[in-house]
Amino acid sequence: MFRDLYLTFKEFLRTFGAMQLFFLRLLSNSPSIFVKRFNLVVQQVYNAGALSLVIIMVCGLFVGGVLGLQGHANLSKFNAEDSVGTFAAFSLIKELGPVITALLFAGRAGTALASEIGLMKATDQLSAMEMMAINPLRRVLVPRFLGGVIAMPLLVAVFTVIGLFGAHLVGVTLLGVDAGAFWQQMQSTLEMGDIYEGIVKSIVFGIVASLYAVWEGYNAVPTAEGVGRATTRTVVLTAIAVLILDFMITAVSI
Amino acid sequence: MADTAENIIEVRDLDYSRGRLEIFKGLNINIRRGDVTAVMGPSGTGKTTLLRLITRQLVPDRGHIFIDSVDIGTLNQKELYRLRRRFGVLFQNGALLTDFSVFENVAFPLREHTKLPNRLIRHVVLTKLHAVGLRGAADMMPGQLSGGMARRVALARAMVMDPDILIYDEPFVGLDPISMGVIVRLVRRMNDALGITSILVSHDVQEIASVSDCTYLISNGKVAASGSPTELQNTQSKLVQQFMHGMADGPVPFHFAAPDYEEQLLGRDVEQ
Numbered sequence: 001m002f003r004d005l006y007l008t009f010k011e012f013l014r015t016f017g018a019m020q021l022f023f024l025r026l027l028s029n030s031p032s033i034f035v036k037r038f039n040l041v042v043q044q045v046y047n048a049g050a051l052s053l054v055i056i057m058v059c060g061l062f063v064g065g066v067l068g069l070q071g072h073a074n075l076s077k078f079n080a081e082d083s084v085g086t087f088a089a090f091s092l093i094k095e096l097g098p099v100i101t102a103l104l105f106a107g108r109a110g111t112a113l114a115s116e117i118g119l120m121k122a123t124d125q126l127s128a129m130e131m132m133a134i135n136p137l138r139r140v141l142v143p144r145f146l147g148g149v150i151a152m153p154l155l156v157a158v159f160t161v162i163g164l165f166g167a168h169l170v171g172v173t174l175l176g177v178d179a180g181a182f183w184q185q186m187q188s189t190l191e192m193g194d195i196y197e198g199i200v201k202s203i204v205f206g207i208v209a210s211l212y213a214v215w216e217g218y219n220a221v222p223t224a225e226g227v228g229r230a231t232t233r234t235v236v237l238t239a240i241a242v243l244i245l246d247f248m249i250t251a252v253s254i
Numbered sequence: 255m256a257d258t259a260e261n262i263i264e265v266r267d268l269d270y271s272r273g274r275l276e277i278f279k280g281l282n283i284n285i286r287r288g289d290v291t292a293v294m295g296p297s298g299t300g301k302t303t304l305l306r307l308i309t310r311q312l313v314p315d316r317g318h319i320f321i322d323s324v325d326i327g328t329l330n331q332k333e334l335y336r337l338r339r340r341f342g343v344l345f346q347n348g349a350l351l352t353d354f355s356v357f358e359n360v361a362f363p364l365r366e367h368t369k370l371p372n373r374l375i376r377h378v379v380l381t382k383l384h385a386v387g388l389r390g391a392a393d394m395m396p397g398q399l400s401g402g403m404a405r406r407v408a409l410a411r412a413m414v415m416d417p418d419i420l421i422y423d424e425p426f427v428g429l430d431p432i433s434m435g436v437i438v439r440l441v442r443r444m445n446d447a448l449g450i451t452s453i454l455v456s457h458d459v460q461e462i463a464s465v466s467d468c469t470y471l472i473s474n475g476k477v478a479a480s481g482s483p484t485e486l487q488n489t490q491s492k493l494v495q496q497f498m499h500g501m502a503d504g505p506v507p508f509h510f511a512a513p514d515y516e517e518q519l520l521g522r523d524v525e526q
């Protein structure tokens with residue numbers, strides 16, 4: 001059993017190292033692709049963004065609504081229902097916006113990326129590119145990675161804004177909190193640092209979610225089954241990594 | 255050793271294995287410049303693997319591959335990519351890019367490697383598609399093509415950069431007799447008219463005989479026989495005869511290595 005554990009651990013370290021190397025290769029190719037093949041990157045931002053936009057808007061609205069309900073129910077115990085806006089804003093900007101967006105992104109755009117790349121590998125499209133002297137890392141992987149990295153903060157912003165709108169809908173329109181108090185208090189308590197924290201998280205999660213999707217697709221076993229497994233792993237690993245990193249970033253910034 | 259200027263590709267004492275499966279043991283092959291060289295062999299002997307070794311998508315365990323007298327094992331990535339531009343490869347399953355149309359698939363290498371104006375690209379692509387009889391399918395997506403059509407598009411794409419060396423992995427599979435005839439003649443004509451060197455993997459003994467200058471028969475990780483089609487037809491080797499005439503019994507087993515048939519059917523191998 002110890003031997004098994006040891007082997008698993010060794011395998012983990014090896015994968016981890018390979019992934020870091022892969023990450024460095026993506027990064028080192030990113031600037032030139034960003035400049036020379038900007039149209040490819042834009043296309044991938046559009047792909048990743050458009051895929052996830054609708055679910056992110058729907059989820060944002062309902063998460064905001066729930067924050068409105070919960071905030072109102074609990075804060076009214078302290079006669080502080082005016083603070084529901086602040087409560088929703090803090091939750092959305094610092095935590096729920098980046099985290100839920102990243103999870104939804106992994107489930108929608110991440111799986112699509114992983115299966116697309118995995119399928120390209122399984123059907124020899126990546127080898128065919130290599131044979132045409134076109135580096136698939138630069139032509140296929142880097143634009144998709146960059147697309148995800150750029151799309152994520154945008155999606156987080158959309159999620160947060162719509163979430164605030166949902167909280168406003170429930171708190172102000174439905175439950176009768178004063179609209180002036182709702183926005184005024186939010187504005188006076190929210191600091192730039194809180195927003196930075198949200199931005200940092202959305203960038204880090206964007207990198208992690210895109211990296212896992214691209215990595216899993218590229219390293220998928222080139223069969224139908226292997227591609228299926230890669231998409232599942234993308235969601236699971238991204239979710240775990242996002243939640244762990246969320247804890248770490250929060251701990252550092254408090 | 256043969257004259258190097260005459261050989262565009264030389265494979266020397268090549269060993270390659272996948273895990274415990276030894277695919278090549280001391281393989282030696284010469285491919286003469288300007289020839290159509292055919293590679294035959296039973297399914298699973300490693301023909302596709304050989305093509306991937308020659309283009310260095312796989313790295314041999316031992317031995318060398320020389321292209322124009324340069325050992326490709328010594329090339330760095332940049333030189334390797336430059337070398338690969340000289341190759342056109344037709345993959346066994348076509349390997350068309352699924353999210354591009356037929357036209358864009360053929361145009362892809364041109365768009366990536368050149369800055370030609372659109373008008374010229376259009377001209378080149380349509381010419382190549384016309385050569386494989388699929389100019390009319392230019393706007394279709396790969397998913398809408400039949401297997402044979404996809405392979406012809408892939409052939410057009412392999413030709414589009416005007417390579418020095420064209421590699422075909424099973425180009426005739428899934429073609430009807432008419433397209434087959436056209437493609438066979440196309441292979442020969444391109445080879446002769448453009449001075450290309452062609453490497454052809456196929457099982458179609460008849461087609462190979464009609465198109466190739468030199469044939470290698472690979473079996474058990476080695477070259478079992480080589481020579482012109484007539485030389486091969488006339489060899490006495492049992493193995494060659496078996497392969498050329500498609501007999502199930504002979505030195506090449508039809509079955510992949512397996513436990514004893516009777517034992518396995520009776521379930522004795524499980525009990526033990």
Ligand SMILES: Nc1ncnc2c1ncn2[C@@H]1O[C@H](COP(=O)(O)OP(=O)(O)OP(=O)(O)O)[C@@H](O)[C@H]1O
Pocket residue numbers: 272277295296297298299300301302303304346
């Ligand atoms: N990715 C792989 N992993 C492990 N073994 C492999 C892999 N690809 C091929 N093989 C093994 O290598 C051997 C040679 O495969 P290859 O595809 O080169 O055969 P082939 O001669 O092209 O056969 P066919 O005529 O059927 O296309 C086979 O026995 C196969 O089992």
Ligand SMILES: [Mg+2]
Pocket residue numbers: 301302303346423
């Ligand atoms: Mg093959």
